[in-house]
Amino acid sequence: MTRPTFNVKIWGIRPNRGARKTTYTVRWVVDGKERQDTFVTRKLADAFRSSLMAAIRDGEAFDADSGLPVSLQRERNKRTWYDHACAFVDMKWPHASGRHRKSIAEALTTLTLALVTTTRGMPDRKQLRTTLYTWSFNKAVRTAEPERSTSRPARWAAANTIDLADLQDPVVVRRALDALTVTSKNEPAAPTTIARKRAVFYNALRYAVELGYLSGNPIDRIQWKTPKNTEEVDRRxxxxxxxxxxxxxxxxxxxxxxxxxxxxxxxxxxxxxxxxxxxxxxxxxxxxxxxxxxxxxxxxxxxxxxxxxxxxxxxxxxxxxxxxxxxxxxxxxxxxxxxxxxxxxxxxxxxxxxxxxxxxxxxxxxxxxxxxxxxxxxxxxxxxxxxxxxxxxxxxxxxxxxxxxxxxxxxxxxxxxxxxxxxxxxxxxxxxxxxxxxxxxxxxxxxIHGQESIARRRIAEGLGAEGLGQEDTDQDEQG
The missing domain is CATH 1.10.443.10 (Intergrase catalytic core)
Structure with missing residues (x-):
């Protein structure tokens, strides 16, 4: 979580002359704690120091934990949905059963296709879906076949999904949730499938909150209901x-x-x-x-x-x-x-x-x-x-x-x-x-057959007993 502060002081650039080359260190103090970052050229150090000074001039708060302006901290923390989905798979993989791993990959594939920033240059949709499902969201295959990261579908997916920060927008989240309601053949998905995929989406976003990329789970702020799923067995x-x-x-x-x-x-x-x-x-x-x-x-x-x-x-x-x-x-x-x-x-x-x-x-x-x-x-x-x-x-x-x-x-x-x-x-x-x-x-x-007639008989017996008791009371009062 960000702890904003305006107690900031910027120092000058210090050259570090070594035997082979000179590096340059920018030093500054945030909330009494000294910070520094070292660069290989003076030009890079000047540019970074200028960004810190600009933040102070603009009245921007600094993050007391990282020592960076809030905007720069947000920029450094930027992560695409695709990168986060792969990280989520890697986190879940060791403790998930094979069937659960397949379920996660299936859900993330559907969500990723809905969370792209553009369709320009998109590979064949079926080919892209296959790459996501069988490689991107399968840790074992991705580890065993790293060369597939250079394939066109993998490169396109890595470069064209939204940033996690964009999921703070309810419209974007709703778009992803709506994508869960249809199959790859554009047919209505079963309620159980929708509920299962929504659970994966929710847990992936909760993991983003845990890592600090989101301040809260955006699904909690959206009025979107999973279609009702009847768990009852069809007697037919x-x-x-x-x-x-x-x-x-x-x-x-x-x-x-x-x-x-x-x-x-x-x-x-x-x-x-x-x-x-x-x-x-x-x-x-x-x-x-x-x-x-x-x-x-x-x-x-x-x-x-x-x-x-x-x-x-x-x-x-x-x-x-x-x-x-x-x-x-x-x-x-x-x-x-x-x-x-x-x-x-x-x-x-x-x-x-x-x-x-x-x-x-x-x-x-x-x-x-x-x-x-x-x-x-x-x-x-x-x-x-x-x-x-x-x-x-x-x-x-x-x-x-x-x-x-x-x-x-x-x-x-x-x-x-x-x-x-x-x-x-x-x-x-x-x-x-x-x-x-x-x-x-x-x-x-x-x-459960036959229970209705039994219940009716018991109710009738109860009503009969109650009626009989009332008649006896009335007769006693008349007597």
Missing amino acids: VVVNPKQARSLLAAVRKNSPELEAFFACMYYAALRPAEVLHLRQRNCNLPAADAADQWGELLLTGSTQQVGTAWGDGDGAKEDRALKHRAANATRIVPASPDLVAALRRHLADFGTGPDGRLFVTRTGRFGRPIAGPYSSPVSTNTYSRVWRDARRAALTDAEATSPLARRPYDLRHAAVSLWLNSGVPAPQVAEWAGHSVAVLLRTYAKC
Whole structure:
């Protein structure tokens, strides 16, 4: 923060004669503290001293911390949006997951394209967007390939974005926020995408405040609302038990190695990343001859698909903690007899990867088998393709074109909805699903069937009891 003062005294220029050359030092005093700056030529020293004298003549305050006139301090502190965005990426990179890094880069790319000072000489927009996303806002790639800084898109972006100080203008900030509401194809962006990108923008500006480039976060002064985002699950995506079993049967017929994968989502409400992380040692299954017995799954983490450019390892996937949980957090989920049977079939027919992972890649391009040992987790493309085939095989034409179980993740929604509708207390469901109770009820409010009729019956019973009590009182008074 600037501490302005007018207690300033300028001294003369002092030459410093050395063995090879002479330098020149300008000395001045601000608030009783001596300052100095040394220059290689007398002309440069004179110019700097003249700027200090001009500031005094114009009645300009000096910054007591830096010793410079406020205008000069502001000039030296000038930083472009592009430079700050790169610095923000570098600050966040070591502590962010691969998916979060991608999210930051995506948001900063959208914002940077909206915060340019001109479109003159702008490279092809698609090429510029690619350079920003894959190089400028990816610390690992930017460090490994510094020569790309001389490419035309990188040079243009570095030279043609606004200064951070310009973000004090509400019009500029609003322009950036409005850019978050459309996609690269100029279509309306989803509310969740807008909210996510706005959060990145807000944090980037807060970092500018922390570094002293801005006096406050300008977003706080703007009346701009993020479009409402409904967190509620669309009940149209939720399958009933009969439909779920038909879908799992279709998977078993065409891709039996993934039947248990989808069964974990439907019977235990696991997220896909949690299923990919599952290992045999995490499965506490009853004895093979114990029919209709329940087991347990101990969840210890998730396996995220992030792409080779965004993770810290060499692969496209990385193991992380459970969602919104500490690194060593675990979660226990019951395994119903149906899930136990599916897991037993999987272990008997396909085994595990070298590290005990249950669901690993077993085929390569064009479905060709891969020679073991299998170690890489199943890819998103693979299980998504298998799920699309299962929907076509198990659902009617009308159901297949509807939102019903369109994504594998919808099996998790079906599981949580089933638990709630079966009367399992919300705190227990929240614990199994890895939610807070508030998020659980807010997300699945429209998927809880039968509760309305129960509530009406209880209200009617309450009203009936109250009415009966009043009649008895009236009779007593008449008597």
